[in-house]
Amino acid sequence: MVRRWLEANRRCEERGDWRPLADLYTEDATYGWNVGPGQDFMAVGRQEIRDLALGSEMGGLDGWSYPYQSILIDERRGEVVGFWKQVAAARRPDGSPYEVPGIGGSWFRYGGGLRWCWQRDWFDLGNVTAVFVEMLKAGVLSDGMRRRLERASSGAPVPGYYARTETPVPLW
Template sequence: MTAFPRAELDAMVARWLEANRECEAVGDWRPLADLYTEDATYGWNIGPDQDFMAVGRDEIRDIALGSEMGGLDGWTYPYQSILVDEKEGMVVGFWKQIADAKRADGSPYEVAGIGGSWFRYAGDGRWSWQRDWFDLGNVTAVFIEMLKAGVLSDGMKRRLDRAAAGGPIPGYYPRGEAPVPIW
């Protein structure tokens, strides 16, 4: 691993957070792809038998930030804490997942537990990889609660329909068979 100046990593984190706020505001996450190297990878685990992996900036833009974030317009992902390791060129951020829809009591729908992203910095203001984690059980519970309340977005309903159809979904792989390992 290559060491990077702390100021460079701090500037990258600030740039990343600002880009996230801009994407949240317009409901389109795809512009974040510009902050990855051309050959970057972005993945997460989907449960005991499945992983997601996007390989290359185009797949990150189209699949991870396009299809997979589709239906989450209006959601925010405020970072709660960020750890920077300039010796290893890594950043870990802990975030919440908060919907724009509100419960009858006025509280927002929010995914319980801890979500986060682990990044490897490549230099030149770009990530070479990102790995996310979140509690799939809590995510599912919130989506079901929102569906029952009639506040799930049309985009998220389309995503759920796509998953229920049982056909292949781009970027989804049986555990251990993704083109790039999670670890």
């Protein structure tokens, strides 16, 4: 399953479209992450995972890669933890890539049939924001990411985002 997941990730990164990864989740899978002290993101079911988590939330991140640095597999519990980096294709004037500092990762639960039934991600939102602001100032932020930032700052509700106590499925 992990080899299958990594290969599918590689193909999706090449295309700049992560939505095909939804086929690697059970029909009733959940996928979420924390967005700050009072907010979480949660997609419930394969279609929301495709549309929200892998569609609108990954929108604008074309050209980004998420190379896994280490993967831990607990075959007894059917759980996998992968640690990854977030690296943009855009380069700084010194030639170095825009990369989110710190540790990002995903925690998966295997649901059988070569599919995940549960995924939770973590990343440092402060570092992500700082890199996006740096890229915006340098004029290298993608149009899709600029649209996402405008959407987030509009104050309008964004599908999949919930107050901590209102998520349809808890993070834990």
